[in-house]
Amino acid sequence: MKDAEMGDGSPKLFERKQAVYQNLDERYVIHGERYRGQQYSQIYFTRLHHMRNLLNSLVPKWKPHLPVHTVLGLEEGKECIIIGTMYKHMKLKSSILDEYSKERSVVPLVKPHNFMHPDDHLILEDESGRVKLAGTFLAPSVYVTGIVVALHGKETSDGDFFVQDVLEAGLPPQIELPPGLREDKYVVFISGLSVGSNMFNPLQFQLLVDHITGHLGDENEQSIASQIVRVVIAGNSVRISQGILNGQILAPKDQSRLTEPIKEFDISLIQLAAAMPVDIMPGPSDPANFSLPQQPLHRCLFPGASVYNTFLSCTNPHQFELDDVLFLGTSGQNIDDLSKYSDAKDKLEFMERTLRWRHLAPTAPNTLGCFPYTDKDPFLIESCPHVYFIGNQDKYETHLLQGPEKQPVRLICIPRFCETGVAIVLNLRTLECHALSISANMDS
Structure with a gap:
């Protein structure tokens, strides 16, 4: 995919880099299971x-x-x-x-x-x-x-x-990082867009979309944008006013208020999916089931973006491989619930504990809603991820955790974009990451 348009001067074209992707969400997908009164x-x-x-x-x-x-x-x-x-x-x-x-x-x-x-x-x-x-x-x-x-x-x-x-069980065994990654490739994480809320700034989000798709900046910035191989949107993408959902039949004006945030979000997703692969996860405020694992947002919500085969609606939790680098993440409910019932110096410490306990959501089903499985617990962590991320946090935090067998794990707290204007960029080759801050302040 070409990221830089030809100008009047000497043209400069950038081919978007590719990465081998494998979706591993099957363990979180609820197929034929039904609630038949089973206990937790x-x-x-x-x-x-x-x-x-x-x-x-x-x-x-x-x-x-x-x-x-x-x-x-x-x-x-x-x-x-x-x-x-x-x-x-x-x-x-x-x-x-x-x-x-x-x-x-x-x-x-x-x-x-x-x-x-x-x-x-x-x-x-x-x-x-x-x-x-x-x-x-x-x-x-x-x-x-x-x-x-x-x-x-x-x-x-x-x-x-x-x-x-x-x-404690300790960090699970980890597949070694592939030695053949010789070039920089980037994954962008976004969370907490809250399209439709008072906090959402359309200009700020559009600037982010233009930046990572290669439509902003000089040749150097466009070259870096062409190295972005995937965008992961980790929950709370839209915000629908709770006052509308009162169990009554919606008036026509309220129907438009209900669908407008999703339509607006779909327009931005079209721009992203036209340029690169996009994974979207549901969050607490999105039109999805409440209990974990949250099932993929229905493709009919995004009639524009779902036309592209680069658009993938995923579960929450979400697990995937990218060039043999294992990713595992949630939209934040598991760590937010831990912070209500235990104490730590920061969210990164909570994340480390879940890896040591080998369980993604230990408080489910006690205080965190989850599906009443009868023959499995899908939140058990059997293979240690190389990148472990959570969305919808107050601020950006990261740490490279070294396990007892020298297994590296990049922990990432993704801040709410609507409040901070910050997305996170991870380098697949080095597992280093940094914040990408977008400012759209119109004040003089």
Whole structure:
């Protein structure tokens, strides 16, 4: 694809670079599954079974001299290892009764941004029973419900389990980065466009589109634009006024307000898809299912862009390979939910924890909505990604994580574009990334 137009002077043409793409979203696609009243216990059983087999294989190298017991098989004062699923008892955790009170209350109830309390404590459970965890080795502020771990300790006279050490699954094995990448190729990440909201700046987004498609800048900038091999849009692309969706039949004027943001977004997607491959993921505010995994936005929403075979509507979470570099990302719900029920210095630390726990969304289905699977847990991380990204964050953050086996993982927090005007550019060859800031400030 040509990115620079011929001018009156000497023409300069740039051929857009290509990258081999493989979509790996199949594990997140809901095909024939239907809700038939099944309970969420099945997904916990599946998670525990998978993770326990994994942890059992790691225990001999960790504590070879200690036996592994079930919760029911604990004996007072005898050191052992137990493997189970953590449950975090939280004093401030919201319940359906709180929602009922909020509806009935005249005065709006204050909703905390974080539900942690000093009295929170941890419990470990398996199929045989559950036991309260004692001691100061585990900080409740770090953990959440749904994590499977191995614990070294002993039962106390009070019937608690005094924890002396913990074994997490750790980063999963990773396929080595391909050695043959000799030229720069770039992937652009955008998130939180919120087309249709008061925060959205059409000029700012159009400048971004023109820049990455090679219609702005000098020859050098157009040359760099021609090296962009894919654009990933990570959720919350449109914002539809909630006041319209009140369950009543929509008046004609409201129908146009409902569809206008999507039509406007489609126009921009046409420009992107005409120039390069585009992956679009759903987010919390997009017209998609609420629970994870969110299914691809229907192609009928984008009649213009869906004509192009370069336009791909994806799931959330989204997993793919680009020139044998493995990408894994979400629109941010998994990390945002962790920040409500645990504490960390930044979002990058939450991301690192999910990799160490080998689970993309450990709080699902406890506090994060997910489909009630009966025979699998699709959020288990079986292969370590080279690039792990989350969308719709307050600010841009990144870190190159080195695993215990020297596996590199580029962690990226993608900021909301409507608020920051920032997109993220990743170099496939080096895994280095930088912020691309677009300013459309018309103030004098």
